[in-house]
Amino acid sequence: MTVSKTAVLVLDSTDPETLASFYAALLDATVEPNGDDRELLLISGTTGIVLGIHHDSGHAPPSWPRPDDSQQSHVWIVVAPDALDEAEREAISLGARPLTAEQNGTRTDRRTDVRRYMDPAGHTFMLAPARGLAR
Structure with a gap:
C-alpha cells in the first residue's frame, strides 16, 4: 500500500x-x-493550493537571473486567461514588484502572457493563464 503524501514548495x-x-x-x-x-x-x-513559508534568520533574497547558474525555483500562480490583468493589479497592490525584461533575463514575450514578479522577500513568481480555469 502506498503512503498518502503531497508536495509543498517552501520559501x-x-x-x-x-x-x-x-x-x-x-x-x-x-x-x-x-x-x-x-x-x-x-x-x-x-x-488545494499549499505553499510553505519557513523562518530562516539568515535568508538572503535569491539573485535571479545569474549568468553563472540557473534559476533555482519559483512559484507559478495560474489564473483564468480573462482574469490575468486583474490578478496582476491585485498582486502589485499587495506588494509584488514586476520584473523588467533585464531582470527576467529574457525579452518580454506577450505571446505567452506569463507575467513575472518578485514577492516582498525577493522570490520570483509568475502569473500565468490556464485555459482550464474559469473565473
Whole structure:
C-alpha cells in the first residue's frame, strides 16, 4: 500500500508572517502553523493550493537571473486567461514588484502572457493563464 503524501514548495524568509500574509491574500487562502512547528507556516486555499513559508534568520533574497547558474525555483500562480490583468493589479497592490525584461533575463514575450514578479522577500513568481480555469 502506498503512503498518502503531497508536495509543498517552501520559501525561506526572515519575516515569514508577512510573506505568508502576502501569498494568503494573493491566493485567497488561509495561513496556519504546521502543528507545533512555529518555524513553518502553511498556506492553503479552496483550490488545494499549499505553499510553505519557513523562518530562516539568515535568508538572503535569491539573485535571479545569474549568468553563472540557473534559476533555482519559483512559484507559478495560474489564473483564468480573462482574469490575468486583474490578478496582476491585485498582486502589485499587495506588494509584488514586476520584473523588467533585464531582470527576467529574457525579452518580454506577450505571446505567452506569463507575467513575472518578485514577492516582498525577493522570490520570483509568475502569473500565468490556464485555459482550464474559469473565473
